[in-house]
Amino acid sequence: MQLAFCLYKYFPYGGLQRDFLRIALTCQARGHAIRVYVLEWQGEVPPGFELLRVPVAAFANHRRYAKFTRWVEDDLSRRPVDRVVGFNKMPGLDVYYAADPCFEHKARTLRKPLYRYGWRYRHFAAYEQAVFAPESKTEILMISTTQQPLFAQYYGTPARRFHLLPPGIAPDRRAPPDAAERRTAARAQFATEFGLHADDLLLVQIGSDFPRKGLDRSIAALAALPETLKRRTRLVAIGADDPRPFLEQAHKLGIGERVFIPGGRDDVPAFLLGADALLHPARHENTGTVLLEALVAGLPVVATAACGYAHYISDADAGLIIGEPFTQSALDDALAQLLGDDQARTRWQRNALAFAGQADLYSLPERAADVILGWRG
Known part of the structure; x- marks a missing residue:
């Protein structure tokens, strides 16, 4: 099986990044091929990984992330895979690893109302909606019990799509x-x-x-x-x-x-x-x-x-x-x-x-x- 993993940045000392690497290596050890799309990669690339540094740039992060998504979608249309696994929220994922908290909740409780009229908010809200909307087919890997009720509150995500994982201490x-x-x-x-x-x-x-x-x-x-x-x-x-x-x-x-x-x-x-x-x-x-x-x-x-x-x-x-x-x-x-x-x-x-x-x-x-x-x- 060919798997594609998507994350914006990889560096050896991040918790999300360490989890990504251990999950990808576990899938590889079970006999599956690993392709990785990133904007930035620091450190060694594991043997057998096909690493693609997506060559896009923009002044604002949310614009760069949108270009990343379009580039990955184009590449996947030419070279399809069996599963697309994301470690950041974005459209087109089969599986999402939910390391980040609910963006909509933070936007409504920690920001002033005017924030929700900006392009940055619109981008991240749309990307979260693409993952958690009731009609989405993305399966969600949860690592904390505290966030699931918030996603359900804002999006009505069906409970059957959430999969609570045990911790993954090395x-x-x-x-x-x-x-x-x-x-x-x-x-x-x-x-x-x-x-x-x-x-x-x-x-x-x-x-x-x-x-x-x-x-x-x-x-x-x-x-x-x-x-x-x-x-x-x-x-x-x-x-x-x-x-x-x-x-x-x-x-x-x-x-x-x-x-x-x-x-x-x-x-x-x-x-x-x-x-x-x-x-x-x-x-x-x-x-x-x-x-x-x-x-x-x-x-x-x-x-x-x-x-x-x-x-x-x-x-x-x-x-x-x-x-x-x-x-x-x-x-x-x-x-x-x-x-x-x-x-x-x-x-x-x-x-x-x-x-x-x-x-x-x-x-x-x-x-x-x-x-x-x-x-x-």
């Missing part, structure tokens, strides 16, 4: 049998790179799009720690984004020497084992896969309830969840509680590892492939 994120030894090695590396001492506390925040992930909130919470804890604590933020405003914030708060933003990294598992807590105070997050990556590594979590996967942390009793509406003081208190209680961190770690051993947190690629390959229009 096996290399799980704590290995030699986790203690790897933690020791990781912290030795961090001592050289970040000046981490043996009795220091390391906070890690993982994910690109720092404003949405709440990195400013994390820096403020670090600055608000009691002095005895603050002196022992460092924060490393990993992700592909502009670090300057956040480093400036840390400098203004007097903790510039305690905040590090090294960019995207390939050694995330080392941080999950070597850190003392994960911070993820996101403003909005459809899922928050990194919460589960921390959980299966045995790393306590402090996150916001705005994350779709926050309930797993509560279910496992593996950290602290900040309720909505968010307040900075609640995050400050939670971080001080977590860092100040060694016994609680040990308990949360034990709970996390036990939960990781019995819950299905891993089979997203396989379940997604089942839907893609079994789809009937």
Whole structure:
């Protein structure tokens, strides 16, 4: 079977991008041919993938996306495939992977009414309508229970077209049998790179799009720690984004020497084992896969309830969840509680590892492939 996968941008450190790659590789491993249409691709191309960088340009993103769609449609008319799978909303999809929240809901609740008269709104609303309208035949892969009611509310999408997937945590994120030894090695590396001492506390925040992930909130919470804890604590933020405003914030708060933003990294598992807590105070997050990556590594979590996967942390009793509406003081208190209680961190770690051993947190690629390959229009 020939499959076509469509996404605007691929880079190695994005959650949607990692999910796309694992799903496509799973389909390939089952014997199917993979063609990929992108506007941009960073990193290595897997063997056997036919990668097409669509050669279109425009000043505004929505115009570029419209040109991308027309180019792909033209190419597919000349070289048909058995399934078209999209990781961004667009017309003509057989299967859509719903990593993004409901655009119409955001447009109506977070924007002024005038916004809905612009060409940008019209483009994205039409592309969402093409996927979720009742008459559409697109099957929808859902990764969060929070968004389905919104799509149903605005579009009346039949429930039978939604397929809820389990999380898809990569096996290399799980704590290995030699986790203690790897933690020791990781912290030795961090001592050289970040000046981490043996009795220091390391906070890690993982994910690109720092404003949405709440990195400013994390820096403020670090600055608000009691002095005895603050002196022992460092924060490393990993992700592909502009670090300057956040480093400036840390400098203004007097903790510039305690905040590090090294960019995207390939050694995330080392941080999950070597850190003392994960911070993820996101403003909005459809899922928050990194919460589960921390959980299966045995790393306590402090996150916001705005994350779709926050309930797993509560279910496992593996950290602290900040309720909505968010307040900075609640995050400050939670971080001080977590860092100040060694016994609680040990308990949360034990709970996390036990939960990781019995819950299905891993089979997203396989379940997604089942839907893609079994789809009937």
